[in-house]
Amino acid sequence: MMSQLPRAWLDELNDEFELATDPEGRAAVLSEMAMAAHRRREVDADQLCEMLEFVDSARLFGLSEHEEMYACGLFKYHEPLPDWGGQIIKGVGKALPVEE
Structure with missing residues (x-):
């Protein structure tokens, strides 16, 4: 299967550095290349x-x-988030009274 795919597309797919630094952008490029290959009837x-x-x-x-x-x-x-996943926001001003 892989040997039947366009070589240029496979080269882009195997570029791990680009995938790691810009996953969304690389996926968009790969998708567009795949669609173009289909329009040119290089792939079924x-x-x-x-x-x-x-x-x-x-x-x-x-x-x-x-x-x-x-x-x-x-x-x-960056400062790591607390273990429970919440973010602590430090602000300036008066604290609002807590209603019970």
Whole structure:
């Protein structure tokens, strides 16, 4: 199956760096390339379906890698969220009275 797909599309699919740094953008490019290959009749409908499934899987891989790189600190440093997942917002001003 993979050997029958366009070589340029496969090269883009296998570019893990681009997938990890811009998963959404890369998925859009891959989808457009797949649709263009189908319009040019380089691939049939079944191959197009497979290509779009590969795009979705590659996007999820890229999002996972992007999240992992962010957690490792490869991007701008950020304060981690508390364990329970809520965000603490510090503000200036008077606290509102709590009604019971």
